[in-house]
Amino acid sequence: MVTILELGIRDRFEFVQTKWPHAWGTRTVVPHPEFMGDTPVARIPTLVTADFTLADSHSICDYLNGEFGNFRLLARDGAARWRALATISIANAIIEAQISRRAELLRSEHERSNDFIDKMRDRQLRCYEALEKQVSAFGAEFDLAQITTAVACGYDDWRYGSDWRDVAPKLAAWFDAVSPRPSLRTTQPAETPQA
C-alpha cells in the first residue's frame, strides 16, 4: 500500500479489507471466500491481476515499480539494484520475524515457546543494528529499500515498543523524519478487524 501511494496509483486497484480471527496465528483461517481460490499462500498482501497473482510484498512492489513506476523505486539492474536488495532483504527479515513472533504470542501461555519469541526478537535487533550502519547511505528518493525499512520500523513501534530504537538511534531519527509522509501516515499499523 505504501508503494502504491508513493507511485500515486491508488485508483488503479480495488482493495479488499482482510478480516480474520486471532486464531490465524495457529490455524488456517479463510479471510475472504474468493481469496483461497486466488492464492494457495493465503497471506496478505496478495495482488490479483488479470493475468497472474503475486503472493508477497516484495514481488508486488517489484511489479508495481516496473509496470507503473518506470523503475523509480528500485533500479532495473546493476549495482544500485543489488545494494537496494541487500537492505530490502534485511528489512523483510525483520517483518517476517515480527509476524512469526506475533503468531507465537497468540498461542496460550502453556503452548507458547518463549525461546522462539526470544529468537525472533534477537533477529529483529540484529537486523536493526545492520540497518543502522546503512542508513547514512540512504538517498534522497524514498525508494523500495526505504519503504520496506520504514514499514518494519513502524510495525515495531506499534507492536513491540522502542527496543529497536535503542540499538538503532540514527535509523530511529531517520524514521521520525520520514514518518510524516502521507503514504506512511495513512497506512499506520492497526489490529486486523476481527472476522
Ligand SMILES: N[C@@H](CCC(=O)N[C@@H](CS)C(=O)NCC(=O)O)C(=O)O
Ligand atoms: N513476507 C510476507 C509476509 C506476509 C504475511 O505474513 N502476512 C500476514 C499478515 S501481516 C499474513 O497474511 N498472515 C496470515 C497467515 O500467516 O496465515 C510479505 O511481506 O508479503
